[in-house]
Amino acid sequence: MTVIDAGRQRVSERKIFENAYMMENVAFTPSGDMVLATLIRPKNLIPSIQVEKGWMMTHGIGIIEMDNNGRMVQLLTDEPNAYYSDPFDIVITPDGQRAFISHSGVDFISVIDLNTIRTLIEGATPEELDTYSHHLGISSRYVTKRIPTGANPKGLVLSPDGDYLYVAERLEDRIAVISTDKLETVKTLDLGGPSRITVARMGRRIFNNSGGTFQNQYGCYTCHPDAHEDGLVYNMAGKDMGRNLANTQTLRDIGDIPPYKWNGKNSSIYKQDGMRFSTILTRTEAFDYDQLDALVAYIVTGIKNPPNLRYNPNGELTEAQKRGKKLFYRTHDNFGNEIPEGNRCITCHPPPYFTNMQMADVGTLSETDDPMLFDAPQLNNVYESAPYLHDGRAATLEEIWTRFGENDKHGVANDMMKDQLNDLVEYLKSLRDAKYYMEEVKTYKADINPQ
């Protein structure tokens, strides 16, 4: 959590909620005694099979006690056999007695008794607070009600008098009005969205809902927020168990670039999200055919790359990016030696997706990995997909070659000067959506297949 001194307009502190991420929103109590934020506590490095035992992904709130030296506390809003995934927004009543939290993955609003929380954590020892942060049963003390909503509740706002809670039901195109006295929806405000729910729209709801996972622990969205990736590495242990780390990959614009998974075992998104998905990851009933159709339709058609505003807002490459592009396409090293075709950047990463959709050994297999080749990942908008490599060992693009490219198996790069590597990285950061490279594909193919 970043603390900004509003007077000085400076970041004054960065407070770390240990073992937590995806903090989407934050609220002060009116008296200012507490700051509360939604969060998720992932257990990403335990074998994913753990999901059937529960407690794989837990969800809750982070609290900073302003009156207690900024002490930081985490409390779960889940229950032992029911998880309230993807907490998004939090608001606090004007009297500071209650908080409301939207759980966008399960379509519920939780009502929190803040006085109970104040009593619970007051005087608690650090050891007790640590226990609380893991404790699935303790939420029964302070979660006083679960209010059902329409699909994908996100933003919340209270009326100034605190009598009504307005809920943005994102995938209903609707605002729910909840009476904070009755604690039930008393009215809905339709925003005029389409009355017919398309297959892709249905798929989007499935994507954002945790109903397909054992006890609602997580949905697709949880690890793929904004249909991208959460930046974490998960231990996707197979049937033989052990350690099998996999860096979460983006889902943006992947419809035309099979195979899927780092090991390329899934030849289609149907296969990726079908029975195998259920066996390994969700540990519950697989999606039925209609659900699977809908989910695949959404993933194939509904997830686009955002514009690369940071490094390539208008297609005009910088001088460094131009130099980097030459290195990306190069066929000879700095000493004039021809680079074997299979060891050139452009061979495995050709436009427009910058993947040849083939498997390759780039020298990164670790002792704990199952023996395998790796699917060449696409590079569109790669600048926002850190960490890199199949197990996320490279924190930055540079590290792919400075720390993990000593054998030149992931493209020849060891002949480069540091400024050349910088140029190459700048070019990679400039890559944007595939649609911008359709002409370049023709040029590239003409170059490699001259008539």
Added chain:
Amino acid sequence: MKRLKQVLHNGTRISLVLLLSVSLSGSSPSEKNSYPEAGDMPVYGNWQTFTTKNGLPDDKAYCVRIDGDRVLVGTKAGLAVYENNEWRTYSVEDGLAHPGVLSIDVSELTGDVWIGTLGGMNRWSAGRFETYTQFNSGLANDVIYSVICDGKDVWAATGGGAGHYDTYSRTWGIYTERNAPMHEPWTYGVCAGDGKVFIAAWGGGVIEYNTKTKKFRDYVDPDGEMELDVFPDDGVVHDITTGVSHANGILWVATYFGLSRYDGVHWKGYFDHDSGLLSNFINFLKADGPVVFLCTDLGLSTFDGDTWVSYHIKDNSHNGEILITNGEGTKKIESPTSISHNFVIGVDTQGDEIWIATSKGVSRGERLN
């Protein structure tokens, strides 16, 4: 009560002056004086020394930077921060890239502290250390001799070229002999001013980078002589430069062979044999307004283009000595306090306060006139 010895430049003692001083606090004696021979130049004294005995992690201090109510000191064994009369050390365990901290600057835009070390560069932002190295970023090299903030831009003089980081676009640049008029990639100092960035390049004089035109030009010693400056005032005194600083439209250049001043038209050289400069061996310099502060191996010299005021420890004594040199000669004034060591490596000033980093401790002085 205290005594000051006044000695003429030729060493002839002409008077012994007894001065009565009244200490309002009734504690340590004050060295307050008007020092008319110094003119507008600040004169510092009442030196207070800090070493490991006072909480510094190591006596070897490479740099110092005053940041409001706190003082940041780069030492051989970590970053030391003096605040509320206490020292606190930040080490590799806290996120520092390397124990050896060679350079520190503070961004006026964000308040972030940028730290150059012998093993990478840190951004210390609101309590969090972020590390940039040549392995995980576009940083030119992990040995950072100098780092400065110029608006949103961060510049670093490294052992592998001058590095530039645009904190807005998050892009890096490297400038070496491959793309700039340098003799070799080793750079020692960097400063900014008047829309230009000046780089002290080892063996390459001063490299000027125009931030608008993106063009380079170099300033080298025209006589090309490495042993002595054959023609005075023909350019920078030597191609081996150790630091640059720009203020009030003046570029000051430090070398191990003397000092250069450049007003945009004319160069002027200063040496220990013909000026008040304590030594030609200048480790570091910093200009603040009209005054340049010069860290030499024989003490601290300050200069405004007319008058020199220098500070060192007298031989065979723990006393300090202030030397004021103007057109009329040099006046030597003995001081009951002194800088902690004559091998001065870093300096910074703020208001009436001065801090210097030396090879044996850190000193804090206050303005006397």
